[in-house]
Amino acid sequence: MTIKEMDLTVELLKQLIFLSDAWETENCCYGYVKNTPNDIKGNRVFAAFEDSEMIGYLFGHEEVTEETTCICISGTKCFEIEELYVKPELRNKGIGKALFRYAEKEIADNVDMIMLSTASKNFRSILHFYIDELGMEFWSARLFKRIK
DSSP states (O other): OEEEEEOOOHHHHHHHHHHHHHHHHHTOBTTOOOOOHHHHTTSEEEEEEETTEEEEEEEEEEEEOSSOOSSOOTTOEEEEEEEEEEOGGGTTSSHHHHHHHHHHHHHTTTOSEEEEOOOBSOHHHHHIIIIIITOOOOOOOOOOOOOO
């Protein structure tokens, strides 16, 4: 497996949107809709390949917080992960962890914090991944209960 940061090209956009479409079809996240080129443009893209086939990706962007919150003060440099995806048949093989660690290393000189939101239907697995395996801290959750 090879992981690298990629410049956004037409070919890379096609690959990312193809995987994003597969993710939407998988229906494993609440409300996930496949990306358009505009959803990806302006982000740093990290991709995992097996031979020449893209098997996963992570993209996000750097930003500086404007307001002080309970987790950071105003002016904190953050990297907001927009998406981290690995093909379903390759999950639990360390690919997502490797993508995260690679991106973390590449952005370390520019930011103070990594943040993300997730809407996975498998909350136990995703919380285990981010908290137990990657050392992130839990901040908040939005819960719901359908009545009808």
